[in-house]
Amino acid sequence: MRQSQLFTKTRKEVPADEAAKNAQLLIRAGYVHKVMAGVYAYTPLGLRVLEKIKQIVREEMNAVGGQELIMTSLQPKEVWEGTGRWSEETVDVWFKTKLQDDTELGLAWSHEEAIVSMMAQYVNSYKDLPISVYQFQTKLRNELRAKSGIMRGREFVMKDMYSLHATKEDMDQYYDTVIEAYKRIYERLGIGMDTFVTFASGGAFTKFSHEFQTLCDAGEDILYISDDKTVAVNEEVLDDATKEIGVSKEALSPTKTAEVGNIFKFGTEKGEQMNVTFKDADGEEKPIYLASYGVGITRVMGVLAEKFGDEKGLVWPEAVAPYKIHLVGLNLEDTEVKDWAEGVYSSLKDAGIEVLFDDRVEARAGEKFGDSDLLGLPYRVVVSKKGKENGQFEVVTRATGEVRQLSEEELFADFTN
Amino acid sequence: MRQSQLFTKTRKEVPADEAAKNAQLLIRAGYVHKVMAGVYAYTPLGLRVLEKIKQIVREEMNAVGGQELIMTSLQPKEVWEGTGRWSEETVDVWFKTKLQDDTELGLAWSHEEAIVSMMAQYVNSYKDLPISVYQFQTKLRNELRAKSGIMRGREFVMKDMYSLHATKEDMDQYYDTVIEAYKRIYERLGIGMDTFVTFASGGAFTKFSHEFQTLCDAGEDILYISDDKTVAVNEEVLDDATKEIGVSKEALSPTKTAEVGNIFKFGTEKGEQMNVTFKDADGEEKPIYLASYGVGITRVMGVLAEKFGDEKGLVWPEAVAPYKIHLVGLNLEDTEVKDWAEGVYSSLKDAGIEVLFDDRVEARAGEKFGDSDLLGLPYRVVVSKKGKENGQFEVVTRATGEVRQLSEEELFADFTN
Numbered sequence: 001m002r003q004s005q006l007f008t009k010t011r012k013e014v015p016a017d018e019a020a021k022n023a024q025l026l027i028r029a030g031y032v033h034k035v036m037a038g039v040y041a042y043t044p045l046g047l048r049v050l051e052k053i054k055q056i057v058r059e060e061m062n063a064v065g066g067q068e069l070i071m072t073s074l075q076p077k078e079v080w081e082g083t084g085r086w087s088e089e090t091v092d093v094w095f096k097t098k099l100q101d102d103t104e105l106g107l108a109w110s111h112e113e114a115i116v117s118m119m120a121q122y123v124n125s126y127k128d129l130p131i132s133v134y135q136f137q138t139k140l141r142n143e144l145r146a147k148s149g150i151m152r153g154r155e156f157v158m159k160d161m162y163s164l165h166a167t168k169e170d171m172d173q174y175y176d177t178v179i180e181a182y183k184r185i186y187e188r189l190g191i192g193m194d195t196f197v198t199f200a201s202g203g204a205f206t207k208f209s210h211e212f213q214t215l216c217d218a219g220e221d222i223l224y225i226s227d228d229k230t231v232a233v234n235e236e237v238l239d240d241a242t243k244e245i246g247v248s249k250e251a252l253s254p255t256k257t258a259e260v261g262n263i264f265k266f267g268t269e270k271g272e273q274m275n276v277t278f279k280d281a282d283g284e285e286k287p288i289y290l291a292s293y294g295v296g297i298t299r300v301m302g303v304l305a306e307k308f309g310d311e312k313g314l315v316w317p318e319a320v321a322p323y324k325i326h327l328v329g330l331n332l333e334d335t336e337v338k339d340w341a342e343g344v345y346s347s348l349k350d351a352g353i354e355v356l357f358d359d360r361v362e363a364r365a366g367e368k369f370g371d372s373d374l375l376g377l378p379y380r381v382v383v384s385k386k387g388k389e390n391g392q393f394e395v396v397t398r399a400t401g402e403v404r405q406l407s408e409e410e411l412f413a414d415f416t417n
Numbered sequence: 418m419r420q421s422q423l424f425t426k427t428r429k430e431v432p433a434d435e436a437a438k439n440a441q442l443l444i445r446a447g448y449v450h451k452v453m454a455g456v457y458a459y460t461p462l463g464l465r466v467l468e469k470i471k472q473i474v475r476e477e478m479n480a481v482g483g484q485e486l487i488m489t490s491l492q493p494k495e496v497w498e499g500t501g502r503w504s505e506e507t508v509d510v511w512f513k514t515k516l517q518d519d520t521e522l523g524l525a526w527s528h529e530e531a532i533v534s535m536m537a538q539y540v541n542s543y544k545d546l547p548i549s550v551y552q553f554q555t556k557l558r559n560e561l562r563a564k565s566g567i568m569r570g571r572e573f574v575m576k577d578m579y580s581l582h583a584t585k586e587d588m589d590q591y592y593d594t595v596i597e598a599y600k601r602i603y604e605r606l607g608i609g610m611d612t613f614v615t616f617a618s619g620g621a622f623t624k625f626s627h628e629f630q631t632l633c634d635a636g637e638d639i640l641y642i643s644d645d646k647t648v649a650v651n652e653e654v655l656d657d658a659t660k661e662i663g664v665s666k667e668a669l670s671p672t673k674t675a676e677v678g679n680i681f682k683f684g685t686e687k688g689e690q691m692n693v694t695f696k697d698a699d700g701e702e703k704p705i706y707l708a709s710y711g712v713g714i715t716r717v718m719g720v721l722a723e724k725f726g727d728e729k730g731l732v733w734p735e736a737v738a739p740y741k742i743h744l745v746g747l748n749l750e751d752t753e754v755k756d757w758a759e760g761v762y763s764s765l766k767d768a769g770i771e772v773l774f775d776d777r778v779e780a781r782a783g784e785k786f787g788d789s790d791l792l793g794l795p796y797r798v799v800v801s802k803k804g805k806e807n808g809q810f811e812v813v814t815r816a817t818g819e820v821r822q823l824s825e826e827e828l829f830a831d832f833t834n
Binding site: 005006007008009011033035036039040041042043044046047050065067068069070071072073074075076095096097098099100105107114118119121122128131133138140142144154155 | 422423424425426428450452453456457458459460461463464467482484485486487488489490491492493512513514515516517522524531535536538539545548550555557559561571572
């Protein structure tokens with residue numbers, strides 16, 4: 001992509017009401033556009049990051065047998081009344097609306113009831129189970145406050161998976177499989193070492209749910225972690241969880257974290273409330289077992305921006321960066337330098353490398369470097385008149401600041417491996 | 418994909434209130450799930466079709482310089498009040514909702530105002546123009562009636578592109594470029610020959626907009642087409658358009674069609690109303706020119722289902738079919754046949770061919786063939802005991818009914834070309 005063609009531009013200022021670092025950096029760099037508090041559009045650079053996160057999550061969900069589908073935002077009242085979750089006293093984040101004949105509708109903030117209601121027509125026998133389905137869905141949540149940028153939005157993208165089982169054992173086993181899949185996701189996203197499977201508050205069926213929490217100063221949670229990092233407990237269940245697992249509270253140290261995933265066993269609760277059953281091997285009708293597994297896709301993007309961003313701008317892990325290389329052309333008013341830069345741009349693209357080419361002729365070097373730091377692509381490759389004379393490129397690794405001078409041959413050897 | 422793993426099942430019955438052929442077939446075959454009138458979820462097979470349609474549209478929009486982004490569903494009132502389109506007297510399809518502090522919000526049924534409002538911060542000079550952006554967005558429209566299945570939903574997926582220009586000439590030229598891109602889209606979708614660029618009702622800026630209309634008995638429009646098929650006029654503007662282009666009404670014949678695209682020049686209307694301007698080469702502030710270009714992605718899927726579906730079921734054009742081959746295994750209780758079928762399934766997948774493998778052991782041949790016709794994949798390849806003895810596969814082309822007996826070598830030669 002040519003930067004001269006990109007309609008977004010970097011900015012010095014951010015909306016006055018924007019307090020969160022993630023949104024400030026993302027707005028200044030042109031990854032997101034703020035529509036209102038908690039509601040952000042994703043411009044081409046931002047959408048590329050989202051799609052890369054989604055693809056990693058998709059591959060791991062497919063690997064554990066998840067089937068991708070897409071449910072609806074509009075929700076009929078009846079489906080949620082059966083479980084008591086239509087009431088705004090129980091669920092305080094509903095956006096609701098009405099058909100022209102005044103029929104009340106909800107806008108989905110989650111999809112357990114929608115999935116279970118749909119599955120009623122596909123599940124008859126234990127032979128139809130297990131089933132695991134997932135979606136990438138835009139969720140709407142009527143949050144009272146929305147001050148954490150894209151980490152807690154009123155409109156956001158979530159991967160939610162739901163698994164249905166005939167027995168508790170089968171659910172438990174699959175749940176553990178998904179925990180491993182989640183670990184691979186965070187590993188691939190570049191936050192594996194800093195992400196903890198955490199005891200968190202449960203529900204009617206289980207005492208605890210599990211959150212995946214990532215070390216992050218801007219996080220909204222306090223995690224208690226053991227020195228050897230094998231035990232992590234959310235503050236909200238500290239007393240209960242330490243008692244349950246037989247660990248002393250004093251052995252755990254508090255640290256700020258951001259939730260990047262949450263998984264939950266509903267057990268037979270929804271099946272019973274909604275009367276969704278199957279015939280077991282003995283012909284007996286039994287309620288299905290349900291577990292659900294969420295990853296906030298936009299939230300993860302926000303956490304990555306918060307966690308890795310520095311005073312100069314964003315710093316993307318390679319797996320989610322919108323482009324791998326930022327090819328920064330200097331002295332492009334010189335035809336020979338320009339031709340060389342264009343040639344390198346073509347060759348990198350031909351080699352299958354994702355490149356953003358700062359081909360702007362009028363912008364000064366300082367402005368280009370500032371923009372490059374702000375945009376945060378993993379590698380900056382500088383093409384300049386001086387470099388041309390030496391037959392070299394300056395290559396800067398954004399995350400470490402490491403500077404190398406590479407020949408064209410070395411450059412291609414480095415980036416095509 | 419193994420059919421035994423697919424959680425959807427074919428059905429004989431459809432919801433009692435479902436009158437549209439497209440939805441009846443799609444529900445029976447397990448491509449969509451009806452949540453309520455005009456609101457459908459897309460199960461794994463359906464989502465694959467949608468994604469294939471999207472990818473064709475995406476490639477053609479990229480080819481004309483469109484930059485993909487994603488806007489928001491939640492819309493602030495202020496943005497739409499400026500153009501008079503917040504009012505439900507002007508726009509009768511709004512779904513509206515409220516924040517917890519009672520601030521009114523709209524749920525986007527279109528995005529012109531949202532795009533223009535956002536672009537105000539990126540467009541300063543004529544040098545920033547032209548800009549062309551598009552998205553695949555779930556639109557919500559509060560339709561009074563929703564009886565056409567997925568052809569006219571209350572929740573549906575649309576590709577909407579918006580182009581901004583400094584001059585009328587530039588807008589006109591780009592508009593014509595997009596018309597050609599649209600023709601390529603419908604060509605690739607398998608409906609090129611039956612799709613017409615049509616004069617339709619315009620707005621404040623132009624007398625006419627252009628629709629892309631496809632011959633379809635279930636269509637909601639009447640098109641008047643000349644014998645040589647070079648002129649097509651929507652009934653709603655028949656008098657005006659024939660006068661304008663100097664064609665006699667008698668030279669045009671009426672036929673039923675379904676709209677599969679609509680493009681529209683707003684000119685300077687939105688720029689003026691919303692005060693979004695740029696500095697021209699002389700330093701003068703001028704309102705931007707705007708055009709918008711829609712393709713209803715879910716609607717196109719519905720039109721394909723209506724147009725090509727027959728009494729046995731769906732018939733997908735190859736470009737959008739969820740899988741190219743339906744590998745139907747018979748006599749799978751015979752281990753030798755089963756092993757052979759599994760081997761063929763692996764080999765086809767290894768050759769990069771998309772295959773749905775009916776690996777169900779218990780289902781009878783008649784049931785499998787009925788399901789296969791209903792699912793509508795382009796080619797059915799039958800693996801059976803008798804075929805194994807002869808070293809042959811029965812290959813049936815769904816659209817034509819053509820039956821061939823092919824050896825394994827011929828089969829792979831045929832499908833890997």
